[in-house]
Amino acid sequence: MxxxxxxxxxxxxxxxxxxxxxxxxxxxxxxxxxxxxxxxxxxxxxxxxxxxxxxxxxxxxxxxxxxxxxxxxxxxxxxxxxxxxxxxxxxxxxxxxxxxxxxxxxxxxxxxxxxxxxxxxxxxxxxxxxxxxxxxxxxxxxxxxxxxxxxxxxxxxxxxxxxxxxxxxxxxxxxxxxxxxxxxxxxxxxxxxTSNDMVRVGDWIEMPKYGADGDVIDISLNTVMVQNWDKTITMVPSYAMISDSFINWRGMQSSGGRRIKRSLFIDTNSISFCTEEMIEKFKNIHYLSDYIINREREIAEYNRNNEFNRSNPVNGRALTNLGVFRAYISKYLQNHPGINQEMTLMVRLLAPSENGVPIEIYAFTNDVRWVVYESVQGDIFDHLFAIAPEFGLRIFQNPSGNDLKALVNESTRDVMVMERE
Structure with missing residues (x-):
């Protein structure tokens, strides 16, 4: 300078x-x-x-x-x-x-x-x-x-x-x-x-208290970022994951199967013993032919050994349309390509209620993806709802407006007929 x-x-x-x-x-x-x-x-x-x-x-x-x-x-x-x-x-x-x-x-x-x-x-x-x-x-x-x-x-x-x-x-x-x-x-x-491996990036977690239901997309010092299924973002405090409870669906995703746990409600008034015509009809159903033959032989042997008088259907053992329907559902699921056969599969009756008799399907799909899971579940219940009448069974449903309207119309016709007479 x-x-x-x-x-x-x-x-x-x-x-x-x-x-x-x-x-x-x-x-x-x-x-x-x-x-x-x-x-x-x-x-x-x-x-x-x-x-x-x-x-x-x-x-x-x-x-x-x-x-x-x-x-x-x-x-x-x-x-x-x-x-x-x-x-x-x-x-x-x-x-x-x-x-x-x-x-x-x-x-x-x-x-x-x-x-x-x-x-x-x-x-x-x-x-x-x-x-x-x-x-x-x-x-x-x-x-x-x-x-x-x-x-x-x-x-x-x-x-x-x-x-x-x-x-x-x-x-x-x-x-x-x-x-x-x-x-x-x-x-x-x-x-x-981290040390307990409680949550990872990519896990599907559910935490209703914080409105979180979706995939974990980030884990930071203070928060766990969850992208919900409606594409909104929920920020859950990290310490809340320790102090509060939450559901981690990682076990389901890694198991290779996603659970189906849903019931059909059968109208109790439609449950009955199988007639000869019904049994012959059931023998023509692919999944039931062997079952019907074996059960008929087993029941006949049991009744013969115990000397039951079969003139009254109350005596001894007999097939019911509900039991046959349960057997059909079980066989149908065992042959369904979307069901995981290595995991629990059962069709069970639950306690009757004012809505009828529930038949619960408890099974696992072999694909955990949401879209595939819903598709498989929908296909199964579409089929079961459609074929229940073939077994003489009615699916329970509370009366709708059309039911009440039909009842009123029928009563009106009866009154008109009586007046004419």
Whole structure:
């Protein structure tokens, strides 16, 4: 700067004006050097790095580029240049040095933040990330790094040792515990969720208290993000997953079967013993022919051994249309391509109620996908509703408007007939 000042004095400028102009010129010169250095770093060095990464097809390198780690690292160069030239301005040297160091620390913090984000992205490319997510731990590291960085910046600007500020933080521990209460609870909850393998990214969970029913799409320090089936997003606090109960459907998804547990309600007035005509008709049904023959032989032998008088159907054993229908459903499910035959399969009668006799189907589909599951379940019950009348059975249904209307019309016709007579 003295050299610039002497040149200006040689041109006959006022010493005061020459001093101010030399300062301005020096500042512009330093700014130009910083701009050129930053330009060279971004346009040449980063371009070379990008070319190397692209050429070698390094996946983790592409993630570092997407997170702009190298681009943010280039801002360190101007800070170093400013710090180096700070001795030029003797009056403001200390202030400039502090500012340059503070800027350097902030740049380093942004680089570390981007680097941690890149590490998280790289880790998520591995399958283990769904079992052992690290996003919560990375956020804890970020909090620690930013806190330490802030302390260093403040200590540098104050010209004091960082240890003095750290000793003062002990007095603020209660305040910090209050401010970071959710983060601390989330950290403990995150450790428990991960270590106990309670929830993973991609799990279907159900938590009615928080209105969550869908897939887990993210696990962070404070929250578990759930995308519900209606595509809305529910944020569940991490510690709530520990303190409250929730349903994780991962076991169903990994088992290879999804449960069907639904009932048909049979009108009790339609249940009866099978007549000879009905038995002959049932023998022509593919899934029942062997069953009917074997059961007839078994029942006839039982009645003969016990010498029952079969002139009264109450005596001995006999087939019922409900029993045959249950047998048909069982055989039908055993031959259905959408039912998992390796898992529990049964057709059972539940306790009768005012709605009739429930026949419950308890089985598992061999595909856990929701659309396929509903399709298989729909096909089964479509078929059963349609064939129930073939067994002389009626599906129970509360009277509808059409039923009442038909009853009124029938009563009106009866009254008209009686009046005519």
């Amino acid at each position: 003295d050299f610039i000042k002497n040149l200006l004095l040689d041109f006959g400028l006022n010493p005061t004006l020459a001093r101010h102009l030399s300062t301005i010129i020096m500042i512009l010169f330093i700014a130009l050097i910083c701009f050129v250095a930053n330009f060279i770093t971004k346009k040449i060095v980063i371009r070379v790095i990008t070319h190397i990464v692209t050429k070698n097809k390094l996946h983790w390198g592409n993630i570092l580029l997407e997170r702009k780690v190298f681009r943010k690292l280039s801002h360190i160069v101007p800070a170093i240049i400013i710090y180096y030239f700070s001795s030029t301005f003797l009056t403001y040297q200390g202030l400039i040095e502090k500012g340059a160091i503070a800027y350097l620390i902030i740049v380093v913090l942004t680089v570390v933040n981007s680097l941690l984000n890149a590490i998280t992205d790289i880790y998520q490319t591995f399958d283990i990330s769904k079992v052992r997510p690290i996003k919560g731990y990375v956020q804890v590291v970020k909090i620690i790094v930013i806190t330490l960085g802030g302390i260093l910046v403040i200590a540098n600007l104050m010209g004091e040792s960082p240890l003095i500020l750290l000793s003062g933080i002990g007095a603020l521990s209660a305040v910090l515990m209050l401010v970071f209460k959710d983060s601390l609870l989330g950290l403990v909850a995150g450790i428990q969720l």
